[in-house]
Amino acid sequence: xxxxxxxxxxxxxxxxxxxxxxxxxxxxxxxxxxxxxxxxxxxxxxxxxxxxxxxxxxxxxxxxxxxxxxxxxxxxxxxxxxxxxxxxxxxxxxxxxxxxxxxxxxxxxxxxxxxxxxxxxxxxxxxxxxxxxxxxxxxxxxxxxxxxxxxxxxxxxxxxxxxxxxxxxxxxxxxxxxxxxxxxxxxxxxxxxxxxxxxxxxxxxxxxxxxxxxxxxxxxxxxxxxxxxxxxxxxxxxxxxxxxxxxxxxxxxxxxxxxxxxxxxxxxxxxxxx
Amino acid sequence: xxxxxxxxxxxxxxxxxxxxxxxxxxxxxxxxxxxxxxxxxxxxxxxxxxxxxxxxxxxxxxxxxxxxxxxxxxxxxxxxxxxxxxxxxxxxxxxxxxxxxxxxxxxxxxxxxxxxxxxxxxxxxxxxxxxxxxxxxxxxxxxxxxxxxxxxxxxxxxxxxxxxxxxxxxxxxxxxxxxxxxxxxxxxxxxxxxxxxxxxxxxxxxxxxxxxxxxxxxxxxxxxxxxxxxxxxxxxxxxxxxxxxxxxxxxxxxxxxxxxxx
Numbered sequence: 001x002x003x004x005x006x007x008x009x010x011x012x013x014x015x016x017x018x019x020x021x022x023x024x025x026x027x028x029x030x031x032x033x034x035x036x037x038x039x040x041x042x043x044x045x046x047x048x049x050x051x052x053x054x055x056x057x058x059x060x061x062x063x064x065x066x067x068x069x070x071x072x073x074x075x076x077x078x079x080x081x082x083x084x085x086x087x088x089x090x091x092x093x094x095x096x097x098x099x100x101x102x103x104x105x106x107x108x109x110x111x112x113x114x115x116x117x118x119x120x121x122x123x124x125x126x127x128x129x130x131x132x133x134x135x136x137x138x139x140x141x142x143x144x145x146x147x148x149x150x151x152x153x154x155x156x157x158x159x160x161x162x163x164x165x166x167x168x169x170x171x172x173x174x175x176x177x178x179x180x181x182x183x184x185x186x187x188x189x190x191x192x193x194x195x196x197x198x199x200x201x202x203x204x205x206x207x208x209x210x211x212x213x214x215x216x217x218x219x220x221x222x223x224x225x226x227x228x229x230x231x232x233x234x235x236x237x238x239x240x241x242x243x244x245x246x247x248x249x250x251x252x253x254x255x256x257x258x259x260x261x262x263x264x265x266x267x268x269x270x271x272x273x274x
Numbered sequence: 275x276x277x278x279x280x281x282x283x284x285x286x287x288x289x290x291x292x293x294x295x296x297x298x299x300x301x302x303x304x305x306x307x308x309x310x311x312x313x314x315x316x317x318x319x320x321x322x323x324x325x326x327x328x329x330x331x332x333x334x335x336x337x338x339x340x341x342x343x344x345x346x347x348x349x350x351x352x353x354x355x356x357x358x359x360x361x362x363x364x365x366x367x368x369x370x371x372x373x374x375x376x377x378x379x380x381x382x383x384x385x386x387x388x389x390x391x392x393x394x395x396x397x398x399x400x401x402x403x404x405x406x407x408x409x410x411x412x413x414x415x416x417x418x419x420x421x422x423x424x425x426x427x428x429x430x431x432x433x434x435x436x437x438x439x440x441x442x443x444x445x446x447x448x449x450x451x452x453x454x455x456x457x458x459x460x461x462x463x464x465x466x467x468x469x470x471x472x473x474x475x476x477x478x479x480x481x482x483x484x485x486x487x488x489x490x491x492x493x494x495x496x497x498x499x500x501x502x503x504x505x506x507x508x509x510x511x512x513x514x515x516x517x518x519x520x521x522x523x524x525x526x527x528x529x530x531x532x533x534x535x536x
Contacts, residue, residue, distance in 0.1 A: 051438045071441045080442035086472070087432070088439040090464035100461070104444030134468065148443065 001027055001062055002048055002156065002187070008056035009043055017043040019211040020057070027155075028185040030178065032198045032219070035208035036233040041191045042083075044208065045158050048189065049078040061156075076105055079154030083161040085145035089133040094125065097133050098148045105152055119151040123177075138165050156187040163194040175201055199223055199237035199256040207232045224254040290332035290396045294504040295405035297511075298393055304511045305389040308518040309382050314527045315374055317518075318381040324514075325388055334395040341391040345384065353380040370531040399423045408498050414487075421477070429470060436465045 002025040009018040017040045025031050033041045046052040047059045050066040059066045061074060082088060091097040098119050102112040120126040123143045128136060133144050142165065149157070163171050171194075178188055178201060192198060198205060198219060205222040207215040209232050215222050222228055224240045236244065243255045249268055255261050309321055329338050356376035357368075364372060403420035407413060437447065440461045447458050521527065 046438065049442055051441060070446070072444045072446050075442050075444050080439075082435070082439040082442070084435075086469050087436045087465055088443065088461075089468075090461045100445075101443035104446070152444075 001025065001060075002189075003060040003063075004044075004047065004054075004057070005060075006057035007044070007047060007054040007059055009040075009047070009052055010055050011043075017211055018054075021208075021211070021213055022057075023206065023213060023216070025187060025189060027187055028182070030182055030188045030201070030203040031190070031206055032201070032203045033189065033191045033206045033208060034193065034195070034198065034232065034234060039208040039232065040211040041208050042160060043211075045080075045160065045189060045191055048074075048156070048158055049080050050074040051080075072104065075101075075154070076152070077154055078156045078158065079149040079152070080158045081146050081149045081160065081162065083164060085133075085138075085141040088145055088148070089141060092132055093130050094120070094128045094133050094136075094144050095130065097144055098151050101148060101152055107152075115151045115153075119147040122150060123147045139167065139170050142166065143170075154186075156189070157181065159188065159190040159192075161192055162190055163192060163197045171197060193234075195223065195234055195237050199239065200258070202257065207234075220254055220256055223256050286333065288332045288396070289503055290328055290392075291398075292501075292503065293396075293507060294498055294500055295397045295401045296409060296498065297500070297504045297507050298397060299405065301507055301511050302389045302393045304514055306386060308514060309385045309389075311518055311522050312527070313375065313378050313382070315378045315381060315530050316527055317521060318378055318385055321385045322381065322388060325385075325392055328392050328396075332392070332396045334392070337395055338388075338391055341395075342384070342388065345387040349380050349383055349387075352383050353377070356380070371529065374529055374531055404494065404496060404498055407492075407494065413492055425470075425473075429466065432469060433462065433466055436462050439465075 002023070004021055004023045007018055007021045008016065010016045021040070021044055033045065035041050043052065047054060047066065048061065050061075050069065050071045053059070053067050061078060066074060089097055091100060095116055098116045099112045102115055107115065117126070120129055123146060125140060125143055125147060128140065128144075133141060136144065142162075146159075146162075162174055166174065175197070178190075181188060188203075190203070202219045205215070205217065205219045206213055207222060207228065214231060215225075215228050223237055224243075226236060226244070229236060235241075237256050239258060239261045240253070240256050243251055243261065243264075244253050247253050249272075251264060251268060255264060305321060305325070309318060312318055312321075329335050353376055356379050357373065360372040360376060361368060399420045402423065403416050406416035406419060441447070445458065445461055447462075448455070450458065
């Protein structure tokens, strides 16, 4: 469980990035944090594993304030996948890269071996086991970075812009992957701009603006509220845009799911008899 | 990243910032030469104090103090090495003179850092590039230099992100003995170097696609011209050099200890 209470954070340069953020993420929840650049999303999630500590307010992970423990100790339960994989890849082989964190956490070598194999297969990059991570494509590097975090099986996973630089197929795989982790009762927090991706996953959506939370609720409500989205410079998902335009046909406006949209449209077609 | 902060330029205007960068650089060299000439406390202390007005007029005392703090570790190191070697070579005794010379060596280092930090804190990278170009340095070199200077803060920020990313994977930078601690930095340094190289290649491509180096002879929107302040600084430089040479050749500089009759 992640509990933020009135968290304020100012950078050493005196820029106040968070101005009183309170949020509770229960175990097993999937939360997407959205908002424009500079809204404080990344600053906020960096509090979840103690990389940043609140200047004012409290941040608790499973009931323990982050100020009480080290980043390494918190990271054991909270895995953080950074936006740019190039900020973390350094090993000679993919295998070593994935084993790095496991060794830091003091797993013994047999377990490391098993976990590396497991993570490689999970993300279907087993064929690159002995390859240098620097020789892989952007999307593959991103998967190596993800595997290197999943390898120690953290209870909570934080994804910073997971869809950037991924083609449609990879995004779809990522979505299925997140669903799979959800079914294992993992907590997932994703920071993203990708409104279509969020619409497809339909998680709990938290909107941030200027260091504050401005909306918090189910995706279906928030992603179909034009006023709310405009506040954070986000456009409606395409499905919702279509349904807004079609509201004169008596269709509901709050539709973001493609399958639901198709069903509704077919029903309307039948009703109109054309 | 406090060491880098001392090198980070902030856009402000002051009589010192507006000085011609070429003259300012000559001034730094002049202080450098004067500091190398002497190895006793009094002239070096004088050189140290002489530069404080520059710091205050330019209103960069905060950043300046920070870069001096960054240099404090090296200064302490120089002092200790000096004291220790003198202690052994003098036959395992401390003399007031040895301590004084060690202090002077440390002070000399501090004066050098001080003058360079004042120069970099009050000279914008653009000005610096302009100065290099108009001193007939080939444009490629001038450009490479200003680019390098400009990317220091960017790299410092990137280093911070990389450290965060590795810490999130359980890396504890402050753990273990000295050798282990140095090794801890490998996961930070490799991504930093790789991304710096990648960044430079991307920059080169972006510049070439915008016709960098298309014409051989370049002109500048801004031309450097000497103003009254620059002539005053030039006069000051000459005074310092003449005075330093005079004291160096004709005056035997008393030690601090001699004032106390030691």
